[in-house]
Amino acid sequence: MPGFSDRDRGRDRGYGSGPPRFGGGGRGGGGGGKFGNPGDRLRKKHWNLDELSKFEKNFYQEHPDVNRRSPQEVTQYRSTKAVTVKGRDCPNPIMKFHEASFPTYVMDVINKAGWSEPTPIQAQGWPLALSGKDMVGIAQTGSGKTLSYLLPAIVHINHQPFLERGDGPICLVLAPTRELAQQVQQVAAEYGRASRLKSVCVYGGAPKGPQLRDLDRGVEICIATPGRLIDFLEAGKTNMRRCTYLVLDEADRMLDMGFEPQIRKIVDQIRPDRQTLMWSATWPKEVRQLAEDFLKDYVQINVGALQLSANHNILQIVDVCNDGEKEDKLLRLLEEIMSEKENKTIIFTETKRRCDEITRRMRRDGWPAMGIHGDKSQQERDWVLNEFKFGKAPILIATDVASRGLDVEDVKFVINFDYPNNSEDYIHRIGRTARSQKTGTAYTFFTPNNMRQASDLVAVLREANQAINPKLLQMADRGGHSRGGRGGSGFRDDRRDRYSSGGRRDFSSFRDRENDRGFDSGPKKVFGTNSQSGGYGASGFDKSGNGFGGYGSNGQSNYGTSQAGAFPTQNFQAPQFSANQGGIQNGMSHQQFPFTQQQAPQPMVPYSMPPQFPQ
C-alpha cells in the first residue's frame, strides 16, 4: 500500500515482532533518535511542524485517487450526504473504504465489520485527519464519529517513533463521561491491537492502580475524563510530552459540564505542534471560542447538524400530559413494549432521585429494570451497563449520564419520562436508539412544565417529518420565543439566559383540564388516518391532542399501532406493534393500577438480582 509500505514492513519484521520496546530505535524506517529525547524538543523555543507531520503533508501526493475526484463529484457527494465543509484546503471525500488507504492492519478490522461504505463524517473526516490538519467535526453521535478520529490516530501513531520509558501517550482523547471514555477505549483497543498499540482509559471512580500500571507500561492512546487525568499529571504519573494527536470528544457537552478550566489546564501542557480534532454536536459560541484557542487553521465539517436535527430513522411520539399521569402511562407503555420481541428500552429521568424511584417501582412490579446515574458507584454503573448491553436486563433507567455517546446495539425504544432541560439532550437521548442504520421509537412525556422547550421540540419533529401532537403545537405557540429562527449556529447561546431569567412562569393557565384528566378522553384511534385535524397539517393526531396517551376504549393498542402511511416520514417503516395479547388487557382503566406482584407481567428475559454494592 503506497505510503504505508515502509511502516508496514517495519512492523512486520523485527519491530513488529513484539510490543514496542522502550529504549528501542525509532519506529519504522524513520531513523532512530530523530525524536530520541522528547525533552530536547520541549526545550526548543520554536516548534518544528515540518518534521513532525511530514507524513501527513505527503498525503495528497501519495493518494492521487482521492485528490483526482472532480469538483462536480465532490459537490454532489457533499450535497447528497448533506456534508458541508468550511475552511481552507479540505481534501476531497473518499467514497469507499479502500480509498482511505489505511494500512492493512486497519483495513482487516474494517473488512471484518462488513460495512458497505464509510459514513459521511468518515468519508470527509478521514482524508482530512490523515492530511494532518486540525479539524472540527459537527456531527451527531452514532454517525461513525469515534472511528473518524481513532483510525487516523492509529495511523498517526504508527508513524511516530516508539515510546520510550517515561513517555506519555501519543494520542489523547478527552471525553465528558466515564462511560463514553470506556467505550472509546474499547474501540481503540479493538482497532489498535493489530499494530500492537496499547491504550488506557483514565477516569475517576475506579482504583488508580490498574490505570497507573498501564500508563507505566507505556500506552500510545489515552482516553480520559479530565479530573483523573489532571490528578495524574499533577502527580507526575504521566506526561503530555509525546502527545501530538489531541481529540476533544463531545466538546459542547464538556463545556456544559463546566470542564473548560480543566480542559485548558490539560491542553496547555500539550505541545503546540500537535494535531487537534474537536467534536461537537452543536456549534455555540463557547465551542467556537474553544476551537479558536486550541486549533490552528482548521477545517470544519458539518453533517446536517447545524440546526436541531435528530436521526430520521427514529419514530418520535410525544404525549402531552400532566406530571401526575406519567408513572401510570409509563407502566402501560412498558407493558406493550415488553411484549415485543426486541424490547431493549432506555427510560430517561431528570433527576437521580426520580431515577431511583422509578427503578424501585418497576422492580416492585416485576420488571427487569436497572438504574444508572452519577451517584452510583462506578462499579455498579459498569455492572448495570454491561447487563443492559448484553441483554440480561432489557430496561435501563437513566439520568443524562447515559444520554450521550452511549453505544448499545439494539436499543429499540427510548422513553423520555421527563423531558430534558434542553433540546440537544433530547436529540442525544433518542439517539441511543436507531443506531447504525437501524430504526427505533422514542416516546416522550411532555408536560406544561416543559412549555419553554415546546418550540424546540416542534422544530425537531418538523425537521424529521414526524407527526406533531397538536397540543404540543399549541404549547409552542404560547410558549414564547423559539430558537429555530436563529439559524442554529447559536444553538445554546441563550442557555444561561433561559436558566436565570426572571421568575418562573405560571403554566397553570395552559393546562387543558378537559383532556389532561386521565386516560379516558376522546376517540382513540390515535395514529389512524382520521385527518380531520386539518389545521395541523399532516399530523395524525386527533384534535384532543392525545398523541399516544389515550388508552384504548376501542381495545386497540394505542402505543404505536401506526398504520403505514400515517407517518409522513420518508425512508422509514413505522414499526408495527401487535396489540398486547398478554394477561393485561389494553382497554383497562387506570383505576386498576398499580399492578400487584401477581398481576405484573413476567419479564421477557430471565433476570438475576444485581450483586450488592457497598453504599
Next chain:
DNA sequence: AAAAAAC
C-alpha cells in the same frame, strides 16, 4: 433545579 466529573 439538575446532571456530570478528582481525591
